[in-house]
Amino acid sequence: MEQNVQTSSASLKSKVQRFGSTLSSMIMPNIGALIAWGVLTMLFIPDGYLPNESFATMVGPMLNYLIPLLIGYTGGKIIGGDRGSVVGAIATMGVIVGTDIPMMLGAMIMGPLGGFVIKKFDQVFQHRIRAGFEMLVNNFSAGLIGFALALLGFSAIGPVVDTLTQAMANGVELILNAHLIPLANIFIEPAKILFLNNAINHGILTPLGTEQALETGKSILFLLEANPGPGLGVLLAFSLFGKGSAKASAPGSIIIHFLGGIHEIYFPYVMMKPALFLAVIAGGVTGSFTLQALGGGLKAPASPGSIIAVLAMSPMGTHLPVIIGVAAATLVSFAVAAFILKSDKQTVADTFEESVQAVQQAKAESKGVSAPAVTDITGIKHIVFACDAGMGSSAMGASILRKKVEAAGLSQDVTNKSINNLSNDSDTLVVTQIELQERAKQKAPNAQFVAVENFLNSPKYDDIIATLSGSAEASSKEDPLQQKQRLAIDELDHVLNVVFVHDEKAGSATMGKKVFEDVLAKEKLAVNVTKSPLAQFRGDAQTLVITRTDLAEEVRQAAPEAIVVPTDNLLDAKLYEAIADKLKLSR
Template sequence: MSAPTTTSQDAGTREPAKGPGLRVRVQKLGTALSNMVMPNIGAFIAWGLLTALFIETGWITGIFSSLDKPGSWVAHIGGWGDFSDGGIVSPMITYLLPLLIGYTGGKMIYDVRGGVVGAIATMGVVAGAEVPMFLGAMMMGPLGGWTIKHLDKLWEGKIKPGFEMLVDNFSAGISGMILSIIGFFGIGPIVEHLTDWAGDAVDFLVDHDLLPLTSILIEPAKILFLNNAINHGVLTPIGTNQALEDGKSILFLLEANPGPGLGLLLAFMVFGKGMAKSSAPGAALIHFFGGIHEIYFPYVLMKPKLLAATLLGGMAGVFTNVIFNSGLRAPAAPGSIISVYAQTASDSYLGVTLSVVIATAVSFAVASLLLKTDKGDDDGDLSAATASMESMKGKKSSVAASLTGGAAAGPIKNIVFACDAGMGSSAMGASVLRKKVQQAGFGDVTVVNKAISNLTDTFDLVVTHRDLTERAKQRTPSAMHVSVDNFMGSPRYDEIVETLKETNSGGGQAASEAPAPESAAPAHTAGKHEAPKAGSAGAAATATATQNDILSLNSIVLQGTSTTLDDAIEEAGRLLVAAGAVEESYVAAMHERERSVSTFMGNGLAIPHGTNEAKGAINRTAMSFVRYDEPVDWNGKQAEFVVGIAGAGKDHLALLNTIAQVFLNKDDVARLRSAQSPEEIQAILAGGDE
């Protein structure tokens, strides 16, 4: 995030805003690397367990001597003895793990399509080098996603109907092929040399007993959230290569050892004061067994001199592991003692255990001395330190509530209404909530809608249907979550407004004096004009031809014939098919969407639409409207009006916004009931009078 522009008092002119500093850039790099590795940690664990169990010196071969034979099934799995050219262990680390990282990196840039091209590109560096290509995958995966994303933009809207699939498939295949060749001859060999050089540097540090000094870099980096760049960008790739050759690597223990943080928290439990002392026991459990190391960062930020405790504790732990030549078979993530022991090599349990104990003891002793000799009356402001930690992290902390006794401190600025497809129900809900938020005077709070699959953990508050909340939590674990079951008139919207009044300083009436930001407006009208208000005089004149195209007269039925929910979805969907807006398969996707989450909005309105996966069956954006004299039973709710939606882009959001406002107005709903022609319906839903 760029620094704000400042005013020069001497010259009276504005100085240019400064770009992000080095720390922020490294943080972003670390986050990107972490986002490629962390979703695939399960695969690393699987590889580590296979290695621990089935290699020639593995647990099973060690326990059951009868299986320690070159031709046994254990040797077949481990790839040794008579099966040295096969097995699971070597192909998994050579092919599966880099390809997963490459796919994830591409998917981060351009969803599944980017992931596929990223994986193809990664295969080039995998085949072009003789070491596991984790660094190569971290380069080629995002490059593949970026490439196909920009290629698609070149001919977006220029492909003749019927040729879309042909162009999509061949563009992905050709670009992936070219990138894989570049990776094979160029990137792969370069990364292999870099990996060998880094491995030699680590060997030098080990041979000269200098490896403990890495704690001088790693421990402060953890506090500043720079550790991901070091851990996933350097330690994991080099450590995995060492584990392939030696069966273990000490590098996996440099950052994951929970001892330094545990010792610090134990010192606060004994010698701390106030909130810091009372919160330390819970934080210690989360840190040691849950593996969430960031839980202790605010304690160090509150008293920076305590960094000496974690630094010396980390050095002591590394020194112990060097003495005992201990290591892990695979990365321990998260850094829980359970994960550490699960990946400990069979000959390293004593060394790993002592490294955790000694690191804890050293950190505890140093932190206790510093706390006992502290002349301050209290232990500082833990809440302020937590807020400082979140500021450096760049987002809210999922464990901050454990320290402050409640939700993480800080105002709510970004709200997202999420649904399965991000097409209809979330857009309607966001429209209603946005109006309430702005009427309450919080013009600086943005309310947008997204598909759950497109959520990132950057929002302060996430609103979803109650059946989708758990899925949303997986995508946005650090956000506050609110569940609703009535999109149009949920009482939870008023609760959200009350929460804003409690958390957002300077909100309310003062905030209402400032204009709403462009991002608070519907996507296609942002920065241009507001959507016409329902029932306003003369507003019909502002209903654009585009809106009339989206909801054409031929797609409006005043007397629906359906009597069941399924038939009503079919009726609305068939109107979309007849208009040429969707393929036949889209109607089936509308039924599938309804089976997962209800599309009943409230106030007699249902808006059935397809799943996120069915967007490929949409030819253009369109809506259909069906009115029923006898309301349809919609899973126990009464639906008088059914609006079918096929949203190819964002150009339907303004009309959805207007429809939402219409159904919040009882007079407008009455006008819809009494309308005698499709033209009247079209005018009302466009925001005009009769």
Template sequence: MSVREGLSKFGKFLSGMVMPNIGAFIAWGFLTALFIETGWLPNEQFASITGPMLSYLIPILIAAQGGYLTGGDRGRIAGAIAVVGCIAGAPDTTMLMGAMAMGPFAGWVIKMFDRLMEGRTPAGFEMLIDNFSVGILGMLLAMLGYVVIGPVMTTILAVLMGGVQILVQYSLMPLLAIFIEPAKVLFLNNALNHGIFTPIGIAQAEETGRSIMYMLEANPGPGVGVLLAYCFFCRDAKTRQSAPGAIIIHFFGGIHEIYFPYVLMNPKVIIAPIVGNMAAIAWFSLTGAGLTSAASPGSIIAFLSMSPSDMILTNLIGVLIAAGVSFAIAVPLVRSMQVADIDQASQQMREMKGTAEAAVISDTEGGKIVFACDAGMGSSAMGATRFRNRIKAERPDLTVEHSSVDTVPADANIVVCQRVLSERARKSAPSAQIVTIDNFLDDPALDSLYKALTQLSHAAELIETTPAPAPEPVAEDRPSLTITADDIQLGLAPVGREQCIRDSGALLVKRGCVSEPYIDAMVERDRLTSVYIGMGIAIPHGTNEAKEAVEKTGVVLQQYPEGVDFDGERANLVFGIAGRGEEHLEVLANICRILEDEAVLEKMKTTTDKDWVVRVLSGKDA
């Protein structure tokens, strides 16, 4: 793994700890801006809230999130306990950096303990051991934080603060832009902003009520200047027409990544945001400007909201200086470039980011890929099974699982889900790479993911050194699901999409698997995300809320030789699913095996031999 890839992963992990808690930063920032002695509405009583929020609330929230990312819910508790030791061990230092270190470490300790105890916990003592282990380990980690982590982080912060003071003393702060702007384009902005600038900014703001460190990476001006140059002077009409929309997203939405493709299509343009940010930092340093809290995301709205009352105009001028200087330098560079292709540059950016993140998994033995759908029962299970079968020979070290989009495991490295579920996936797994698809079986994004995970050089080493894992034994108390001729209907005439799903539900009701309300839940599930998964197959099933309507696990099949229309795709095989446990996964695994044999799949779409279908779905024939 290269240094850039490592820093990218590090920055992404930091972002996963900080971003879910930005609301706490904003609350503290507004309280500071409004009620401290130099604020908009000075109020001693309300200003007293800012101290506890900064000293206790924010570090505990960050440490808890870090613990969750590495150790799940138990890691969250351990991280919160442990960081209190850091806070107590360094009472004069805001322990943000300590939280970023101790939280994930505590989660990892809990995870290692759970692995050690796996299969060793006596029956009936699970709750006792779970609670006491978190409490005792959390106590020991808090003691470690008091004695070691707190003082060490205080020293590190003091060194960083000293470096900042030197830069300020010798007027060298603008030189930081030489590193900041290229780092942003290389997706290292989170590592810089959340890992370095924000901790220093908090320490400064605690003393003076504001900090210039919050402004270095978040200033939207440099990117706006680049986009304005493309908007007015780019020769390629398509690129020129795309720039105004990008300006709105970047300037008001704070999504700085939107301007990265415009730099990548002509790398010389990076000079513009570098010089623009240097000019802005020089202005901020000269005027003593600063923000009261982190401006995240880096939009003009957040930037001005976090500005003290006496600094709004000054800070706005700094943004305009950055935009103006960046624009002036970018114009000749954009005008002189060859006709650009923004689509190609965007693809280059996606490949840079995606390949770097895929490379992280390739170089991390035992990475986890999670296929997620709304209920985690049907389409994601099939997608995970098929992808696992596809990749296991080249990457036996990888774990491929499936889950509900709202319960993605905390240690997931990559989450594969349908586009409409991507936001829920990001909330569920903030530190994971999200791969969005249209269907779980034959989507081009899955081919790209497979290629990224198998064609990197390290994969060959893993094939040679990592033995293929033995197949997991089937638990003795998990009953096998049998599918019979009564569960199958062949040669059905085409019907509408909703009617098809309702007919599938009606057959599940007839077979005693579900009660009537489950049918409406199947229709609702299709409205949320299509139950068509590709290759002529649909898997209607109910939403999570409908699990109470499931009487027993069952799978039924309805064959439509002429197909049922699903948004322009034809579903010939419709598998209705009702699942209480995991018994239905055996049938889905057999379906995935069928998909590997095109002749068997095509035969199943038109056959009239019900006994043959039963044998195939039972794994007794091919």
């Protein structure tokens, strides 16, 4: 019963993360456009730094048309590929023209809807299209479906989203007037550390903040999640009052977090001592309260959440309130974290790596998921770091491992992607956080996986390099036949029977059988050894077949479950000794 509850909880969390990831995946690739709009507005509107009437004419069209179309295009592509992106953009145009407000939220509906409809159309009709009519059907189907969805968006969805947006804007205004915005951090800070940070920031706060910034020139919503103060306070406390490698690694983490804007760096520090959730919550609430009291806010999203990006997006005259808000969050978070660390009398792990692994194991067990070790990853050509958005910490993790791969002289390429963009390739090793592994496996079930707790500080990177180096060294010394033999021998765990399969000529099989039996006798192994013509052969998963290379494929067809060791020399005593060694280990 308990296991079912844990599995259900993990599945629900995965669904929430997947939904949040879909929202944030439409915004994240287009953050550059939002920043461009923010800079354009900050500089050239009448009360900007460099007022320019001509340049300011781009502000409205960029927000009303360019950004929603980019979001709709991206949302359609996520669901329906290239055809989905086109239909998503066409559908988004309907909600843009049908309302008088920027349709970011409308685009987040129409883009995926367009991708979904064209995807379902293709699933039903693609295999029924006659040869020569593919281009005609594809072009007209995309155009007509996009046309229909644009009308739907114009007449129905646009007005509904307009009403909802106005209601949400009024709700935000009421919360602001009631000075309740800081309470949102009670939920935001824990959710960040559970890897919902991108979903909250870019899926919810950014669209609402953009609406508010359009009317008031700035929005505090851009800083609710992006404020680097709470994480900075925790890392400062570890720098002064931590132990072992946690204390030693904290100063470097401060640079990555505060200047680089990679907030995920402090998540393991909090999770290794759950009482520190109180520190980040207290810091977040304090920072938001201070920002609200002083009128702080940003013109556009700060992504990543670096202090450099935060200050760059601060409108003229608001830099001091923003700095004070970040400083207040840092001080309170530091004070609470320092008290917790100094008051903790329990014995903690001496090294940060051990603590991280302990947290990972505990979290994995609580979800009914085991964190896999780095074992056999033979045949890997690509290594992909996958996270919610495919940016930030996964990019830095990929950079760290890429340097190790290059230093080891390995040929694998190392990249980073969002989970939604993973390809289902068996020659790919996906490195992801344990929290996101379930979703990643659903997206790419044929890939191989290694789960880590922290992209920026994992001992498993050295294990990956060691395993890949061993595989590369073994492969360089083996010809294809030797590789097949080694891989087959590696599977000899439950063999009960050994069969020498031959064609019409049984002479060499008889001699090979005798050599193999001599090896078994020398090793004092009792194994049933026979020989059989190919036409009469039957075998199961507990059968080891030794046969000539030219007969191996026919043997596999006759007995797909059997283990087949091909050889060009049925008198190869070294091969039989390797098989005997494996059989001895498995008993």
